Amino acid sequence: MNWTDYHGRLHKTLRQRRLLPKQSRLLVAVSGGQDSLSLLQLLSDLKPKWEWDLAVAHCDHRWSIDAGMADHVETIVERLGMTFFRITAETPVEATEASARSWRYQVLRNCCEENDYDYVVTGHTSTDRAETLLYNLIRGSGSDGLQALTWERPLTANINLVRPLLNFSREETEQFCEQMQLPIWKDIANDNLNYARNRLRKQIFPQLKAHFNPQVEIALSQTADVLQAETAYLQQLATELYEKAYHSKQSLCREPLKTAPVALQRRVMRLFWHTYFKNTHAPSFQQIEELTALIDAPNRSQTSSFPKNIYAVVESDLISFKSFV
Numbered sequence: 467m468n469w470t471d472y473h474g475r476l477h478k479t480l481r482q483r484r485l486l487p488k489q490s491r492l493l494v495a496v497s498g499g500q501d502s503l504s505l506l507q508l509l510s511d512l513k514p515k516w517e518w519d520l521a522v523a524h525c526d527h528r529w530s531i532d533a534g535m536a537d538h539v540e541t542i543v544e545r546l547g548m549t550f551f552r553i554t555a556e557t558p559v560e561a562t563e564a565s566a567r568s569w570r571y572q573v574l575r576n577c578c579e580e581n582d583y584d585y586v587v588t589g590h591t592s593t594d595r596a597e598t599l600l601y602n603l604i605r606g607s608g609s610d611g612l613q614a615l616t617w618e619r620p621l622t623a624n625i626n627l628v629r630p631l632l633n634f635s636r637e638e639t640e641q642f643c644e645q646m647q648l649p650i651w652k653d654i655a656n657d658n659l660n661y662a663r664n665r666l667r668k669q670i671f672p673q674l675k676a677h678f679n680p681q682v683e684i685a686l687s688q689t690a691d692v693l694q695a696e697t698a699y700l701q702q703l704a705t706e707l708y709e710k711a712y713h714s715k716q717s718l719c720r721e722p723l724k725t726a727p728v729a730l731q732r733r734v735m736r737l738f739w740h741t742y743f744k745n746t747h748a749p750s751f752q753q754i755e756e757l758t759a760l761i762d763a764p765n766r767s768q769t770s771s772f773p774k775n776i777y778a779v780v781e782s783d784l785i786s787f788k789s790f791v
């Protein structure tokens with residue numbers, strides 16, 4: 467086997483971050499592009515050291531522009547002698563980034579559950595991470611959204627999604643594929659400028675690199691890493707404070723919140739909102755601001771109308787959700 471610096475880097479990352487334990491069962495998500503092909507080759511080469519059980523899944527959205535892609539991946543996987551799951555959509559998946567992503571994660575999760583895999587592993591790189599961070603920033607996301615592509619996240623109680631290539635750039639996966647002569651599938655959807663991601667990649671990042679910072683991808687990706695750790699810490703503090711202030715599903719005590727910093731007050735209000743509305747309505751910045759303002763507001767102060775004719779009102783020490791009807 468041709469051991470390269472890339473193998474060394476991934477091996478070290480897996481050890482330091484404890485991302486994919488020895489002898490675990492991994493389902494590698496392979497699109498056929500340079501990132502996931504690099505991932506597959508690297509994991510296959512590292513397998514003797516880690517004793518994983520490796521299988522590959524390819525999700526076929528049944529889009530005409532992808533004709534031949536699933537066969538291409540199948541041939542590569544056959545050569546490696548691995549189990550292959552070709553997951554084909556019953557009807558063509560709606561051609562938006564969000565629908566495709568949500569369908570893929572759902573079928574990958576099902577495939578793990580049915581076949582006893584513990585991890586879904588994807589080929590996201592630091593370049594993807596930088597693009598996601600910038601994209602979320604432009605759309606006005608809070609620091610939670612700015613974490614952008616974490617190294618791992620749970621898909622279910624027993625299945626984790628892991629992205630072990632987050633310290634590889636897209637340029638590096640291209641070099642690796644060239645060096646290893648891996649047959650990259652050229653995805654023509656990547657040239658489609660109707661997709662926001664492609665516009666960022668092809669129009670905005672080249673400008674940022676040329677005129678602001680040639681290392682912009684690394685800089686943004688590192689920022690995402692820092693934000694991730696800080697957000698996790700803040701969220702833990704907010705959860706503790708929320709539990710202290712909790713009175714019922716629709717009421718919070720104001721006293722414990724009064725001396726808290728606004729960063730925590732806002733997070734507590736988000737938790738309060740989500741407990742009450744479940745995941746049916748995401749709160750806007752303005753709605754969280756209105757709720758937060760009630761912490762120090764006079765008795766009987768209230769917010770404007772929230773979804774489903776609900777509003778929040780101060781009743782001495784309590785902030786309560788009530789219905790207008």
Ligand SMILES: Nc1ncnc2c1ncn2[C@@H]1O[C@H](COP(=O)(O)OP(=O)(O)OP(=O)(O)O)[C@@H](O)[C@H]1O
Binds near residue numbers: 494497524587588
């Ligand atoms: N059709 C597919 N079949 C299997 N895996 C896929 C497929 N498409 C993407 N993946 C996996 O997802 C990774 C990221 O791909 P891509 O950047 O195209 O997805 P995305 O829609 O941006 O996903 P995310 O929102 O998670 O970033 C790939 O490296 C690969 O591991």
